[in-house]
Amino acid sequence: MTKVLVVDDEPQIVRTLRINLTARGYEVATAGDGRDALRVAAAVRPDVVVLDLGLPDMDGSTVIEGLRGWTAVPIIVLSARTDSGDKVAALDAGADDYVTKPFGMDELLARLRAAVRRASASVPTGEAAVVETDAFTVDLAAKKVLRDGAEVHLTPTEWGVLELLVRNKGKLVGQKQLLQEVWGPAYASETHYLRVYLAQLRRKLEPQPSRPRHLLTEAGMGYRFEA
Amino acid sequence: MTKVLVVDDEPQIVRTLRINLTARGYEVATAGDGRDALRVAAAVRPDVVVLDLGLPDMDGSTVIEGLRGWTAVPIIVLSARTDSGDKVAALDAGADDYVTKPFGMDELLARLRAAVRRASASVPTGEAAVVETDAFTVDLAAKKVLRDGAEVHLTPTEWGVLELLVRNKGKLVGQKQLLQEVWGPAYASETHYLRVYLAQLRRKLEPQPSRPRHLLTEAGMGYRFEA
DNA sequence: GAGTGGCGTCAAGATCTCGTCATGGCCCGT
DNA sequence: ACGGGCCATGACGAGATCTTGACGCCACTC
Numbered sequence: 001m002t003k004v005l006v007v008d009d010e011p012q013i014v015r016t017l018r019i020n021l022t023a024r025g026y027e028v029a030t031a032g033d034g035r036d037a038l039r040v041a042a043a044v045r046p047d048v049v050v051l052d053l054g055l056p057d058m059d060g061s062t063v064i065e066g067l068r069g070w071t072a073v074p075i076i077v078l079s080a081r082t083d084s085g086d087k088v089a090a091l092d093a094g095a096d097d098y099v100t101k102p103f104g105m106d107e108l109l110a111r112l113r114a115a116v117r118r119a120s121a122s123v124p125t126g127e128a129a130v131v132e133t134d135a136f137t138v139d140l141a142a143k144k145v146l147r148d149g150a151e152v153h154l155t156p157t158e159w160g161v162l163e164l165l166v167r168n169k170g171k172l173v174g175q176k177q178l179l180q181e182v183w184g185p186a187y188a189s190e191t192h193y194l195r196v197y198l199a200q201l202r203r204k205l206e207p208q209p210s211r212p213r214h215l216l217t218e219a220g221m222g223y224r225f226e227a
Numbered sequence: 228m229t230k231v232l233v234v235d236d237e238p239q240i241v242r243t244l245r246i247n248l249t250a251r252g253y254e255v256a257t258a259g260d261g262r263d264a265l266r267v268a269a270a271v272r273p274d275v276v277v278l279d280l281g282l283p284d285m286d287g288s289t290v291i292e293g294l295r296g297w298t299a300v301p302i303i304v305l306s307a308r309t310d311s312g313d314k315v316a317a318l319d320a321g322a323d324d325y326v327t328k329p330f331g332m333d334e335l336l337a338r339l340r341a342a343v344r345r346a347s348a349s350v351p352t353g354e355a356a357v358v359e360t361d362a363f364t365v366d367l368a369a370k371k372v373l374r375d376g377a378e379v380h381l382t383p384t385e386w387g388v389l390e391l392l393v394r395n396k397g398k399l400v401g402q403k404q405l406l407q408e409v410w411g412p413a414y415a416s417e418t419h420y421l422r423v424y425l426a427q428l429r430r431k432l433e434p435q436p437s438r439p440r441h442l443l444t445e446a447g448m449g450y451r452f453e454a
Numbered sequence: 455g456a457g458t459g460g461c462g463t464c465a466a467g468a469t470c471t472c473g474t475c476a477t478g479g480c481c482c483g484t
Numbered sequence: 485a486c487g488g489g490c491c492a493t494g495a496c497g498a499g500a501t502c503t504t505g506a507c508g509c510c511a512c513t514c
Contacts, residue, residue, distance in 0.1 A: 072348060084331040091337040096345060097324060098338075104311040110318040111325075118323060118345065121299060143399035143448065155501055156447035191460085193503080199462055210462085219460065219511090382490060419493075422472060429473095437473085446471060446500055 002116055003027045005046035007037040007063070008078065009056050017050065020105055034058035038066045046073060048115050050108075053079040053090065061093040068094040074115035078103065131166050133214050133227045136205045138166050145205070152204050157182065161197050162205075165215065165225035174222040198223060229343055230254045232273035234264040234290070235305065236283050244277065247332055261285035265293045269411030273300060275343050277335075280306040280317065288320040295321040297407040301342035305330065358393050360441050360454045363432045365393050372432065379431050384409065388424050389432075392442065392452035401449040425450060 004026045006017045011032075018028045029044045031037040034055045041049065049067065053060030064075060074096045079086060087098045097111050129141035136147040143159060145152045154162065160182040165173055175194055179187045187193070198217070202209040216224045231253045233244045245255045256271045258264040261282045268276065276294065280287035291302060301323045306313060314325045324338050356368035363374040370386060372379045381389065387409040392400055402421055406414045414420070425444070429436040443451045 084334045087334050088337040091341045094344075096341060107311045107314050110315040114318045114323060117321075122345075142397055142451075143445070144397070153445075157502070159448070195461060217461075384491075426473060444472070
């Protein structure tokens with residue numbers, strides 16, 4: 001879940017933001033002043049920070065610099081000041097965006113989404129893209145399959161079938177769905193293709209192709225991948 | 228030097244921006260409508276795009292999507308509309324920031340700096356800029372390739388292909404992705420180019436061009452670089 | 455026990471894709 | 485104007501992949 005740190009000294013605003021963000025599935029942490037903000041940020045490691053500039057204890061730029069000293073988390077600045085000098089100072093200090101109060105909730109949320117999207121896109125997509133069984137390993141990102149340490153070559157269609165099954169690990173995937181997503185909408189009833197390609201995959205991947213343990217058939221329904 | 232693409236149909240604005248940006252050391256390219264914008268973006272590969280939403284030929288979101296189809300370049304939207312619906316739509320379509328006209332040049336420049344800073348920070352610079360194989364060495368930073376101690380000369384296109392493959396070491400890179408990122412979004416299906424350039428790269432780099440060990444083909448899918 | 459439907463296996467021809475070479479056009483510096 | 489480097493494009497054989505049909509097996513039904 002995406003964690004948002006809201007920093008503002010006006011309880012009114014904090015409350016409004018908390019309600020709106022929580023309702024949209026964000027996890028919300030809050031801080032009422034600069035010291036607090038830095039402390040909480042270090043503790044909860046938010047995915048994005050919404051920071052009011054008019055804090056009682058320290059200057060906004062100081063907070064930004066305090067955060068930037070150790071994290072690249074997106075910072076969206078809120079401020080009542082419309083003066084362009086303030087905006088420039090905050091942005092150059094390391095803020096990602098600057099919204100002037102009063103602000104529209106829709107807009108803030110959209111800017112927040114944009115900031116989060118950017119941040120997550122820049123992180124080289126996590127290792128979660130590797131699925132292992134005791135017989136072989138599938139790397140979804142690299143489109144590679146390893147068996148006994150050696151790479152197994154798959155054709156585009158074989159890969160398409162395997163990928164769809166692996167992405168739905170443990171779930172039953174209907175024949176129609178497989179055919180439509182791999183071959184295209186016009187092939188929804190060519191069930192013969194599936195038999196041929198599942199056999200090929202088993203021959204390449206299963207220790208005992210005739211007794212599959214990972215690429216399983218659900219007669220009359222479809223196929224299932226189990227780790 | 229940082230390249231900025233300015234897209235606006237009002238010559239006045241384009242002129243003002245060009246002057247200000249050039250004075251601050253940016254390299255400026257311009258486009259007057261959406262079609263132009265996509266074409267120029269593919270050609271000059273800007274580091275940031277400033278995009279006016281009120282273009283004569285196409286909807287702003289369409290332009291954003293057209294860019295997002297193949298590049299993650301930061302997009303700063305300019306618009307006379309203050310309506311929050313427009314802002315939300317543009318940001319959700321993939322824009323990074325939204326500035327309403329009339330805008331302060333200082334602010335725009337600060338937002339532009341913030342966008343560029345973010346984008347360059349997300350590309351880990353020190354990240355293994357040198358990749359070695361037992362046959363040749365690729366220096367991503369210096370854009371050089373060494374083989375048996377001697378420098379191998381590559382044409383810009385050859386380098387573009389090799390760089391993309393090496394940066395995705397071990398991963399399969401789809402032919403569409405290669406074509407779009409090296410030649411531009413309009414060339415997504417010119418698979419013949421790939422065959423020609425991969426052959427040239429192999430001739431220059433592989434000990435046995437007909438039996439490549441580092442620049443591998445995955446028939447029907449794409450190519451892969453292995454060290 | 456025969457019939458039926460779904461499945462797995464195999465192999466061969468059709469089709470798509472790849473590597474290679476050759477050619478002509480374009481741009482740029484001389 | 486003249487080369488030289490670079491890119492786009494066409495032709496074709498070789499190879500990889502897909503499609504298709506035939507056949508046997510199994511489980512279940514009648």
